[in-house]
Amino acid sequence: MILAEVVRSGFAESVHHGSVVVLDTAGQVVAEAGDVTGPTFPRSSNKPLQTVGMLRAGLRTAEPADLALISGSHFGEPFHVARVRQILETAGLDESALRCPASLPLSEDERDIVLRDGRGAERILMNCSGKHAGMLATCVANGWPLDDYRDVKHPLQVTLAATVSELVGEPIAATGIDGCGAPVLGFSLTALARGFQRLVQAPPQSFERLVADTMRADPQLVAGTGEDDTRLMQGVPGLLAKGGAEGVVAVAVEGAGAVALKIEDGAMRARMPVLVSALRRLGVDAPVLEELATVPILGGGVRVGEVRTAW
Incomplete structure (x- = not known):
């Protein structure tokens, strides 16, 4: 299903296919388009659901805001990095315990x-x-091994998978390895939207x-300064x-409903x-939605087109 089109200088240059589902309260x-019942890997959209599993397993943080970072994909700004260190130190650990791969910040400014x-x-x-x-702090709270906490058979990951399945209302269709090395759980876009709706309506x-x-x-x-x-x-x-x-991306709005979507070619x-x-x-309407409704296409530093919805 064509969901978006790229228009440059008045001509449709290319299109993006994908799937999207819209739920009421x-x-x-x-509303739906594409395949909203077959399994997909939601990637980092799984994180808030996994955080619920950590809390159920005994995770407790020094500050409630730590849960926003645990549920997010931070951009490596100083306040992000400081809070990661705080979470580790509260658990009696340091960054050497982390098993995610080394990376530069997602923020271009911080990378520079x-x-x-x-x-x-x-x-x-x-x-x-x-x-x-x-995840490491949850393991410390339970006395679980730290070295292999990313392994799909580790008690932490078994617990998180069970929680996610319950929250989305579907069995886990497939388990893969995400870019960070931890398990990524597959299920439908409809289930993802319902999982997010459950969080805001709980x-x-x-x-x-x-x-x-x-x-x-x-x-x-959850993301970073100025990010989507x-x-x-x-x-x-x-x-x-x-x-x-x-x-x-997955979204839920109290009193309105929920949305989950996947762009087939992975275009963000x-x-x-x-x-x-x-x-x-x-x-749902707000000024920020008008700002995000199109993505500019530049030519020579000047806006010559846009990415816009075709759905």
Whole structure:
């Protein structure tokens, strides 16, 4: 299904195919395109659901905001890195315990600073280091082994898989290895949307609601300054958002519904225009959505076209 088109100088240059599902507050499908029932890997959109599993397994953090970082894909800004260290130190660990791969920050500005300082890729700078710090802290709370915490058969990962399956209401269709080395769990886009909706509709004192509330309270910890997830949660009251690699994003809005989408070719630039179209079908509107409705195409530093929804 064609979801977005790239228009340059008035001509349709290319298109992006994909799948998207829109749910109302009752969890019923009100709009869909493509394959919304077959399994896909939501990639980092799994993280908030996995954080619920960590809390159920005994994770406790020094500050509630730590949960936003554990659930996010941070951009390596100083306040991100400091909070990852805090999570580890609270658990009696340091960054040497991390088993995610070394990386440079996703933030171009921070990447430049690291390189100018003569440093290089580090595990703590990797965008998933918050999740890995939370996983390690959960293992410490339970006395589980630390060296192999990423293994799909480790008690931590078994626990997280069971929690995610419960939250999305489907069995895990496939288990792969994500870019950070931890398991990534596959299920349908419809299940992903329902999982996010469950987080925002859960009772106030539940772990599900705690994760949703901390992410919405500190959206800059979920992604980074000026990034899509951060801007969405800052600009739309009650909205919970978490994107994933290869063109995935999941969103739920209290009192409106939920959306999950996947761009087939993995293009990240097509996600926001399609998401804006989906949210408008739920009656959600805000100035930030107008800002994200198109993505500029530049030629010689000048806007000569745009990526826009075709759905």
